[in-house]
Amino acid sequence: MTSSSPDSLLILRSLISKDFKVRYRNMSLGIFWSLVNPLVMMGVLTFCFTRILKNDQPYFPLFVLMGLLPFNFFTLAWASGANSVIENTALVKKVPFRRELLPISVVLANALHYVIQLVLLLLGVCFTVGVSTSWAWLPLVLLLQIVFVCGMALLFSALDVYFRDTRYIIESTNLVMFWLVPIFYSFENVAPQYAWIYELNPIAAVILLTRTILLDGVSPNPATLGKLAAVSVGALLVGGVVFRRIERNFTDYL
Template identity: 50%
Template structure:
């Protein structure tokens, strides 16, 4: 086995923030610079889905959920964010061989950049929720203070998951298809068009361990029900986020040594 040699870290700690912000900025600019409609594109997808789901579930299935379009958005936006952030994080290492093999940038930053780039789109879409809140005249309460915390936990969770799948994707090429399939299944396990109250009680406590479902529930609690998320829900999110960050970091650290040879 190779003995680890002494060497300075690839980048000073204080410069990590700079490179992350430059890479996130690059993603954002590249995505919007050549589009005539610009940022509007990131609103088009949720708007279409909301219109569709609202039609199907208020005109055909006659759902009793109030403010149905807003309800759908509170589920759809976190779900969309999760699937996109996870998928781009998964391919972030294998799609940037130049940054892995030719420069000494810490590779663990790549999935982080993917998650943060998607967070910018998330902010744009959250404005859509706020616009609907204003439109319906729903009061904004102090419970909104929970939103940064629960969304922060979600980011930690996705980063941990992205560390694991991005490094696995370098070694085994099928990983991105597994991610896509899981995302498809997940759509039905998140209360987007049905309500949590319809979930049979014996499944509820397990259901809450799904961090995407937990995030949607907490967002609905705050925005539609004017109350704080239940503490047990926040604890479950914290636990899952922590476990995934540790496990993802461990897997990434183990597989990182193979990146140069495999890419």
């Protein structure tokens, strides 16, 4: 929108590293916090669903982790991405640059954490279930999820400027999602009449695909993968277009 063309890649990199550094700067454990949280949750859920409620799912801790990690990435990146424009009001009002970079940088910073967590998960899988050639599919699933979350963050960060209620909608949705996404139970246990709830949910698809790839060690179901790809690209298009449409009036509302 200006005749000057700021180096978008440089800004994106700076924003990502800013997000990263700011989050852990004053903590002695630093980056380890992003590993501690899912591990604690894994421990608690494993305790509840193997000691209290009996469960015959093999490798239950890893099984839970394969649900938790994609879910955590989605909820954190979506919520903080949606906040990113409002949080940077000063920047948006004073500096001309591509504002899409704000939500996208937040999603990518979260994706970096997610990748570190996935590496840990892969180590766990490697020593228990074993390595499989199906792992080659994991980067694609990861990429599709990032694309989907970018779309959602773009859409909701733009809406958040107009309707500050957006963040509460997101919070509530994430709370509900924890139970409606197969994190601590298997999709196979879901009765057929409720299956559509899961089939419409891209995060459930990511979790299913991750488990197929890592736990079953087989190639993912092409239909599930195809649907995820379609929804992800669709979300990015819708998010991008909506963001573009209403971005020009951001400064009037901030």
